[in-house]
Amino acid sequence: MTQEDEHIQDEVLRHSLEDPEDFWAHQAEHLYWHKHPSTVLRRSQRKLASGVTHDSWEWFPDGEISTCFNCIDRHVLDGHGHEVAIYYDSPVTNTKDQYTYQELLDEVRVLAGALREGGVKKGDVVMLYMPMIPSAIIGTLAINRIGAIHSIVFGGFAPNALAQRIDACRPVALLTASCGIEGNKPPISYQPLVEEALSISVHKPRRTIIWQRDQLRWHPVNKDAGQATWQQMIRSARARNVRADCVPTKSNETIYIIHTSGTTGAPKGVLRDAGGHAVGLHLSISYLLNIHGPGDVTFTASDIGWIVGHSYIIYAPLLAGAATVVYEGKPIGTPDASAFWRIVEEYKVNSMFTAPTALRAIKRDDPDNKFLAEVGKRGGLRTLKALFLAGERSEPTIISMYQELLEQYGAPDPHVIDNWWSTESGSPITARSLSPHTGKHRKTNIREHSPPLLKPGSAGKAMPGFDIRIVDDDGKELPRGDMGNIVLGLPLPPTSFRTLWEDEERFWRSYLKRFNGKWMDTGDAGYIDADGYVHVMARNDDVLNVSAHRLSSGGIEQAIAAHPLVAEACVVPIPDALKGQLPFAFITLSTSEHPTDAIPSAEISAEIQSLVRRQVGAIASLGGIIQGKGMIPKTRSGKSLRRVLKELVENGVQGDFSKEVTVPSTVEDASVVDVAREKIKEYFAQKGDRHAEVDGMIKAKL
């Protein structure tokens, strides 16, 4: 790490915060604008129906842009049509494929034409519920091409969750596939899931367009229900030369809605503005990932249903003109823990992005790292300049271990970079830049420049435009080194959201109200050390982080409460060695005689687990259930004190109940905490004796 690098990154941040207009105007020049913005940042005040007024802002408000044009057409017009845009690698179907920019353009404009012919117009919402296949990306870009708004729902969500999102954003059409393929399991038919979701939802999209996969087909396509086969639609459009050109949108118009878990059951519809998103992501992929254009390859092992997938599988690599690897597989089991390293070698990946959970899984299956070593020894990791980790806190040991392994077997100067962000921010809030000169002297060739190393345990320093502060519960700034709430100063930088879909009041309530509109509350807690490195230590609210997926405790509680015998449920995270956290449920049964056992019967356990899997999705499967009466502490206003139960459960996992738990003064009855402690002790004692049985109960799938 050189002092110069450190200094440049600090300078870039300072420039972006002190003179955002100048900084972002410069970044905007790298894109094609259908109408060049004359204003970079417009600040205003928004008055809500409740009478509250808060600061608001818009980036490049009078500009007009087509993100699709910048992702595809621009590169073809620049003579890069022959370069690869997408590598598709699917070990679960034994398929490999690739699309050049020219081929991608052809596919996207035909689909865009067909969608438009089917009545989709600018400003309409189109939803996608898709596995990780190229058509999912083609669909996303086609929707963008005609100025419509996409909303991608993760393919692992259950029908209820899909229905909830359909009702929230009322899509005119739904793009889906006949099946998803999860690891080495049989294909999962999407037909019953989608049809169930559409039977539950109040809103019904006019059309459901189905990508038929050979592994499991959607049978029969019901034309009366508005179902159409994607491939047939394309064949027909192609035969008639139907295609669509790009429809630009105003910079401050929405290009997508992405739902994120809130503290209550209803997900929040985060909005992304056209101009800010393109400008901010273009900077982020070059400045942070050191990906600049043709010849560069990124591999982001996520899913397009999550924000990391939106930003770094789809948009950022294509905005840069690089190639993106679309991987339909798991880090392990497809076929083994060599999968990620094979991909790096095969596609000459320069930058890889994944979640710590994936590396833990690889380490579990390949404890001696023999796969990585094998690929490394034959030079297969030579191109890999960086391994980015996000989605959950990376334990320092993972960072150090992979840093050493890549130094031993990888590129001459590899970097393992933890970075912290959220669906709301759209791009990393903290990280270390691999290409620090980019933000300042864009034209300098800095690929050989050595970037600063991370401090393992910290998620790096602020990225351009993010004004990070640590404050106490009253919003007062805390000195360096003190733990507190991590907040962001306004305006948020261009990739970030600035409101929620049709719910400005919730935006205020969820993000600004806590600190009277002065700061945006990230929901995370941590500290900034003396060198300016941010350490994100814990979540402040009731959002769980399972395998780097954010899940709502409230949403899981709702599913559990649907059980006829459950009177009350409270869900908290329990630490898990592989997935970081798992949901853990406290239940009170409504039976007249309450069972004395802390572990529920096998039947109830399986029924509750099944409700969670069917209503939220298998990714939310519970890691344990404890039953008891009068054990859920509440505030005087009746809110469950999940944080108290979380601390007690953590003590239980560590087998140390002597540790103090923080009980807020607002607790209604402090003796309930003692009841909970005793029940948890009982649970862990019983579980110790009946480990296999309890494990089997919780894993039983009805």
Ligand SMILES: CCC(=O)SCCNC(=O)CCNC(=O)[C@H](O)C(C)(C)COP(=O)(O)OP(=O)(O)OC[C@H]1O[C@@H](n2cnc3c(N)ncnc32)[C@H](O)[C@@H]1OP(=O)(O)O
């Ligand atoms: C980079 C930051 C991010 O983008 S975070 C978002 C991406 N997260 C990750 O990539 C996390 C990496 N984790 C993993 O790859 C897996 O969790 C590992 C560790 C391999 C464990 O796999 P597994 O045991 O199947 O657990 P899981 O949590 O993936 O899945 C739990 C159950 O849900 C299911 N599931 C998952 N995804 C889908 C999907 N797209 N469609 C349908 N079902 C899905 C899984 O099959 C699994 O089901 P089951 O419980 O085995 O029946």
